[in-house]
Amino acid sequence: MTITQHQQRASAWFRELRDSICAGLEEIEKEYCHPECSEGSPAAGDPSPLAQDDNPTFTRTPWSRAEGGGGEMSVLKGLVFEKGGVNISTVHGEFSEQFRREIPGASENPHFWASGISLVIHPRSPLVPAVHLNTRFICTNKTWFGGGMDLTPITPDEEDTEFFHAAIKHTCDKHDTAYYPKFKHACDEYFFLKHRNEPRGIGGIFYDYLNTGDWEKDFAFTQDVGRAFLEAYAPLVRKHLHEPWTEEQRAHQLVRRGRYVEFNLLYDRGTRFGLMTGGNTEAILMSLPPEVRWG
């Protein structure tokens, strides 16, 4: 199979994954808006200002890049998910002089092709964790997959943490039992706020430059990471969705969201690289929470 076929299959997969994740999250919004059709009961004392809306859904906005390629943003402003952003993009071009040194295979040939999906979900309830997923396929003179997902609860819950990690471990172990410990460690290292001396959340997995020499195997793993997202996250949302929360918990959530902003703007490689090199600002900063407080 040629590299072009790999690229086509990877970008088609990211689009397919986007569709199924958006549908899965919309399903949760629907259950919440129409509790008569589901098992949950309406949240007691939920101060949601949107409670009059019916069934919030994702709004899609395509964008293109002057240099080549483009993407599609999907944004949900819902009752359950105060702000959810799911981006897919497939772009190509040349790395800047400065960036070439940092990218494997780019020093000899600056051309690149990249496709991926990236999502960040900020739920309204402080009892429902925020979550991030990203998977990508990159081609320079070399090719590789990268990605991962990680959970950011406002107040960590041991049972949730175990569940989330177990779901990811289950997926990793199907491919290689070395993956989970290795990628969990990389996640803990990456999502760490040095200036606060604290982790962003309770971790997950993070992998990069994955090329075992067997493209089908690496692609299958990356697909399974994507499929694991709803399995690992949706049950946590449904578990906490109807729990009443206090203004104090909400205030704490807004402060914790500040840490998310600090991480993304100070450290996140994708965010900083995208913004510094003329990427789509709106799509890149879709990861920022809707409402935030600093003390």
Next chain:
Amino acid sequence: MTITQHQQRASAWFRELRDSICAGLEEIEKEYCHPECSEGSPAAGDPSPLAQDDNPTFTRTPWSRAEGGGGEMSVLKGLVFEKGGVNISTVHGEFSEQFRREIPGASENPHFWASGISLVIHPRSPLVPAVHLNTRFICTNKTWFGGGMDLTPITPDEEDTEFFHAAIKHTCDKHDTAYYPKFKHACDEYFFLKHRNEPRGIGGIFYDYLNTGDWEKDFAFTQDVGRAFLEAYAPLVRKHLHEPWTEEQRAHQLVRRGRYVEFNLLYDRGTRFGLMTGGNTEAILMSLPPEVRWG
């Protein structure tokens, strides 16, 4: 006069300036809380949640730095000033290997001494502009002054912009008529969000590495920049303080504050350097607005 005497006079001045600026801002809070004692009338429909408080004042917190020196944070959470932070610090130590190359005079000798004042004010009303001031005296193998101030209105007002710039120009011109155009230009260049292709606010002045060879002259200029702060800013606060504002204007303010966060975390040299090198996180991030929204 020895360098030690220069250092003592500079740091004593920054402390004195801190006291007078805090007193000037507290005076405005007092007028607002006790309008019977001043000319203004209470704001119509002001949704301030703190209206029951009497006379908010700055709270001071000293901090020290393991490597040497320390500082004092002053924080005001008021009716007029939703969040105001005024920091002074006097620190010394050695620049890291990585940083030495970027600092004049540090490659031969990594020791530094630095003293300064830094303030950021985020008013509650979207009609009152946010403002930033910083002045500092730095010693490596070389010595210099740096600083400036700039205004960030939520909705720019031509009359305010002219007034603010005129006050600063008046101060600069007393010292050197070349200063204002040069330092205004540097400010416009520095406070620019490349990823948004927009300025942070309506500018002001920004200067760095100021050493004319005449320490007294440079110190006098830096002192006058500090003195100009209340002259340039307080009249704008008093002018807009009692104007009623709408929820729509407030919502716009919260989004514009997001730009302030983006600038400080993505670009601001002081913020990034401080956080990356183990500075006092709380003091450094005091510049971040209290409440922020991203769309």
